[in-house]
Amino acid sequence: MKIYQKCSQQSHFCVQLKQQLLRWHMQKYWFICSVLLLVLALGCKNPPTRAQDWMQENGKVKVLCTTAMVADIVQGVGGEQIDCLTLIQGENDPHSYQLVKGDDEKFSRADLIFCSGLGLEHGPSLRAALEHNPKVFSLGDYLHRTYPSSIVFIDKTVDPHVWMDVGLWQKTIEMVSRILSEKMPDQKALLEQNARSTASRLSQLDAEIAAKLQTVPLDQRYLVTTHDAFNYFTRAYLAPKEELSSSLWRLRCQAPEGLAPDSQLSTADIQQLTDHLIRFNISTIFAESNVSQDSLKKIVDVMHKKGRTVHIAKRPLYADACGTNSYQDMMQYDAEIIARGLLNGS
Ligand SMILES: [Zn+2]
Structure with missing residues (x-):
């Protein structure tokens, strides 16, 4: 009987010990898992913007x-x-x-x-x-x-x-x-x-842009862009000095969409712009990076119906937004695209 009681007590003790050990292992396991998850979470956290x-x-x-x-x-x-x-x-x-x-x-x-x-x-x-x-x-x-x-x-x-x-x-x-x-x-x-x-x-940048646009003959320095973002550019780099004292230089810069690129084109707007393209023999017009080309495409279609070939320059200009460029890069890029477009229509 004593032996039985001892064995029984030992068995009970063993079970309790095993359960305690199991609980301890489980706690250890969860602790390690939690630490690993925390380390992982910290490691995967995006760097600050x-x-x-x-x-x-x-x-x-x-x-x-x-x-x-x-x-x-x-x-x-x-x-x-x-x-x-x-x-x-x-x-x-x-x-x-x-x-x-x-x-x-x-x-x-x-x-x-x-x-x-x-x-x-x-x-x-x-x-x-x-x-x-x-x-x-x-x-x-x-x-x-x-x-x-x-x-x-x-x-x-x-x-x-x-x-x-x-x-x-x-x-x-x-x-x-x-x-x-x-x-x-x-x-x-x-x-x-x-x-x-x-x-x-x-x-230096100002002089560089001026020199670049000077390579375009005066009678080809007519810029048509999507919205009116290039008036200052035109006055500074496309117009000759003698036009600056009057409003003549303004003829060198036209845009169908006005000062903010959100206006709708009327039939009168299209007529006015197509007349302008014909008057100054303009064959290349310029889209802008962050503005829809819809208005320019309408102009191209209307000109096509009139039997005139006008195309949109392959690469868009930057004006309101630099994109991923710096301001200096943007201005150099625009000068290059405009000079190339006005000279040979590319
Ligand atoms: Zn603008």
């Missing part, structure tokens, strides 16, 4: 720019002293851009905000975020105030595409340099040095 990175404190002045063209000037002047983020990226249209999730936080985080202005950023939510905001400085509005005669008006509406004239856009350096120097007075000398380097780079 540029915007997330920009939101973090790093001791630099946080600057938000609405477009890549604005950022080119601001980053050039600010250099290493600022942390600069572009709000409207890639092919997004600055005319119609509306704030998306996370943009409000960028506006709150920014110490300074630079926009293109002159009505470019007219998407309601973006416009509301910019208007009456004491942190916002407009490069275009600065040009309008300081160099009023340099601003182009189309039917009494200001043309916001000022960056398409590099020499004019370059003049905003003085304003950006002043604003940044006021924010970082101890960095003034360095910022002024950056401003001089940026001005030199853009002067």
Whole structure:
């Protein structure tokens, strides 16, 4: 009986011990699995985006720019002293851009905000975020105030595409340099040095584009694009000096869709444009990267019915959006495509 009781007690003890060991193993197993899953999750986590990175404190002045063209000037002047983020990226249209999730936080985080202005950023939510905001400085509005005669008006509406004239856009350096120097007075000398380097780079770009377009005979320098983004470009690089004192230079730049690429083409618009193509013997017209080619295709069809051959240049121009290019690359590319298209129709 004693032996039986002992065996029974031992057996009970053994079962309890086994159960305890099993529980311990299971806990260990789950603990190891949890650690592995955590390590895996951390390892697979996406690296922070540029915007997330920009939101973090790093001791630099946080600057938000609405477009890549604005950022080119601001980053050039600010250099290493600022942390600069572009709000409207890639092919997004600055005319119609509306704030998306996370943009409000960028506006709150920014110490300074630079926009293109002159009505470019007219998407309601973006416009509301910019208007009456004491942190916002407009490069275009600065040009309008300081160099009023340099601003182009189309039917009494200001043309916001000022960056398409590099020499004019370059003049905003003085304003950006002043604003940044006021924010970082101890960095003034360095910022002024950056401003001089940026001005030199853009002067060189301006001269390079002018020289490129000079290779096109004057009677072939007529540009037709999807929307009215190339008036400043035309005045700076396609028109001869003698046309600048009158409105004659404006004949060298036409677009079916007006200042913002969202208008519908009327029969009268098509008639006016086809008359223009015939009058100036224009055979190549230019699409834009972020704008539908529908209006240009209609023009080509109408011209075809009139027995005239007009074609759309193989490669689109960039105007409102740089895509993945820098501002400098975009302007060099446009100059090349326009010169090539006007010279030999490719
Ligand atoms: Zn535009």
